[in-house]
Amino acid sequence: MKNTDLTKKIKELRAKMGLSQGELADITQLNLRTVQRIENGETEPHGDSLKRLANALNVLPNDLIEWTEKEDRGLLVFLNLSALAFIAFPLMGVIVPLTIYMLKKDQVKNINETGKRLLNFQITWCLLIFLSYILFFCLLFLHLDIPVHLNIGAVGAPEVIILGAILYYGVNGFLIIFNAIRSYQGKQVIYQPAIRFLR
Structure with a gap:
C-alpha cells in the first residue's frame, strides 16, 4: 500500500471524528510527532501503533490498511x-x-x-x-x-x-x-x- 493512501484514510477518519492530531495522539498514547509523521506519509504504522490508531478511529486494523x-x-x-x-x-x-x-x-x-x-x-x-x-x-x-x-x-x-x-x-x-x-x-x-x- 502507498503511504498516501494510509495518510488520506487516517486524516479522513480523524476529521470525521472531529479530532485534532494532538487529541488523536492523546487517545492512542502515541507521540504527537509520530502521528504527524504518519499523516505526512513519512512512516507507516505497524503492530501496536496500527492497533492503537484503529481503536481510536473505531475501525479494524484491516479496514485501516488495505494490503496488496x-x-x-x-x-x-x-x-x-x-x-x-x-x-x-x-x-x-x-x-x-x-x-x-x-x-x-x-x-x-x-x-x-x-x-x-x-x-x-x-x-x-x-x-x-x-x-x-x-x-x-x-x-x-x-x-x-x-x-x-x-x-x-x-x-x-x-x-x-x-x-x-x-x-x-x-x-x-x-x-x-x-x-x-x-x-x-x-x-x-x-x-x-x-x-x-x-x-
Missing part, C-alpha cells in the same frame, strides 16, 4: 501450507498455523477468516485422530469385545480404525493443498467438517 493482493495471497498460502506440519505430529498442524496466525492476524487482509477456518478444522481433525488412537489402543490392549457390526469381511475393528486414520491424514493433506491453491487464487478457503472453536 500479492502480499495477502503469499502469506495466506504459507499459512495454509504450514498446517502440513501435522505430518510430523498431529498437534503441530495446530501449533504452527496458530503461531503464524497470532503473529500476522492484524496485518494482512483476510487472514482472520482463513486462520480461524484452518484452525477450527485442524483442532477438529486432531480430536478425531486422538479419539481414533484411544479407541484403537482400547480395542487392542484391553481386549474389548469387538461388536460384530464393526467387522467388514475379514477386517476387524482395529484395522478399520487404522484405515480411518489413514483416510483422515489423506483428507487433511488434500484439503490443505486445495485451500492453499484457493488462497493463491484469491478465493475463500473451505475447511469442512469443523467445529467452530474460534469464532
Whole structure:
C-alpha cells in the first residue's frame, strides 16, 4: 500500500471524528510527532501503533490498511501450507498455523477468516485422530469385545480404525493443498467438517 493512501484514510477518519492530531495522539498514547509523521506519509504504522490508531478511529486494523493482493495471497498460502506440519505430529498442524496466525492476524487482509477456518478444522481433525488412537489402543490392549457390526469381511475393528486414520491424514493433506491453491487464487478457503472453536 502507498503511504498516501494510509495518510488520506487516517486524516479522513480523524476529521470525521472531529479530532485534532494532538487529541488523536492523546487517545492512542502515541507521540504527537509520530502521528504527524504518519499523516505526512513519512512512516507507516505497524503492530501496536496500527492497533492503537484503529481503536481510536473505531475501525479494524484491516479496514485501516488495505494490503496488496500479492502480499495477502503469499502469506495466506504459507499459512495454509504450514498446517502440513501435522505430518510430523498431529498437534503441530495446530501449533504452527496458530503461531503464524497470532503473529500476522492484524496485518494482512483476510487472514482472520482463513486462520480461524484452518484452525477450527485442524483442532477438529486432531480430536478425531486422538479419539481414533484411544479407541484403537482400547480395542487392542484391553481386549474389548469387538461388536460384530464393526467387522467388514475379514477386517476387524482395529484395522478399520487404522484405515480411518489413514483416510483422515489423506483428507487433511488434500484439503490443505486445495485451500492453499484457493488462497493463491484469491478465493475463500473451505475447511469442512469443523467445529467452530474460534469464532
